[in-house]
Amino acid sequence: MRKTIFIFGLLILALLLLFRLSKYALISGDFQIEIVISVVAVIFFVIGSFINKRTFQKEIRKHKTIDHQKIKDLGLSKREYQVLQEVAMGLSNQEIANKLFVSESTIKTHVSSLLVKLNAKRRTQAIQVAKDINII
Amino acid sequence: MRKTIFIFGLLILALLLLFRLSKYALISGDFQIEIVISVVAVIFFVIGSFINKRTFQKEIRKHKTIDHQKIKDLGLSKREYQVLQEVAMGLSNQEIANKLFVSESTIKTHVSSLLVKLNAKRRTQAIQVAKDINII
DNA sequence: AGCAATTTAGTACTTTAGTATGAGCCATCC
DNA sequence: GGATGGCTCATACTAAAGTACTAAATTGCT
16 A cells, blocks of 8 residues: 555656656657657556556465465465475375375375365365365 | 557657747746756656556456466366366365255266366365466 | 373275286367 | 277275274473
8 A cells, every 4th residue: 555655656756857858858848749749648658567467476376375374274284285386286195295205104194184174085185175275 | 568668659749749848848948947947857757657557467366366277178067067166165065065066976976077187186185276277 | 209191113905006018089280 | 790998887805095083191381
């Protein structure tokens, strides 16, 4: 919000500055009205593009951001979440075990509690649920 | 490409029109230079925003659109692709069989060939691959 | 220090997934 | 009309996944 106000303040300032400059330029006869208008057009075209770009990038990020609050709400532990990520990458229990330097039994335990917490019957369903609620 | 040329043509036309109008307005003394510049600024701000919006929406769509060409390239049949979608939804072979009114054996066959064509060892990996290459 | 939660690991078992192979049916394309 | 590819289904098997416990070591917190 503060940023928006700041930006619009700058815009108004720039506009006022342009008024002065254009008036001076026209009176002094150094420039033609066409050039002044062209410059103004280009400047505001760029400003419009820039602001819009910012807005869109934010929205994209919002959609793709992982919901850390949701992870806490579900009661997923750090390790469980780690395992969930590996599961979503398509690894087998054994592969995850090797990657995390633990036994397959451990991974099975984690996956089982994951399925309960995510209310899923299979790991594939868990992946689907996790993606739905933006935690991966 | 034609669209781009068309749009830029319109832009130049609008600019030329503004030149005429602004000159007339200034000479006739009906308007002040501030108003003319403000109008130009607003117009090009809007144009800049609009064009940028279009560009971004296209890029987003490109990322989220399923790549039908890729599906053909991989040699996925209609039924196989159907099964792939259900697998990605987290269903078991039996559930998919019920949904498509075929036996579990049939689904197993489809899944097996899916794994070969997607170069995956497990269904979870197949899901990952499929999402990577934008076919689901 | 002591409690609660987490992480680890095991056994024993059931269920689901995946492989390999063969075979029948059907539409389509030379 | 035979070859091809896609869809179906079955059997028999192996491998992986998942469940249901138990339990020890670790960590975090008050």
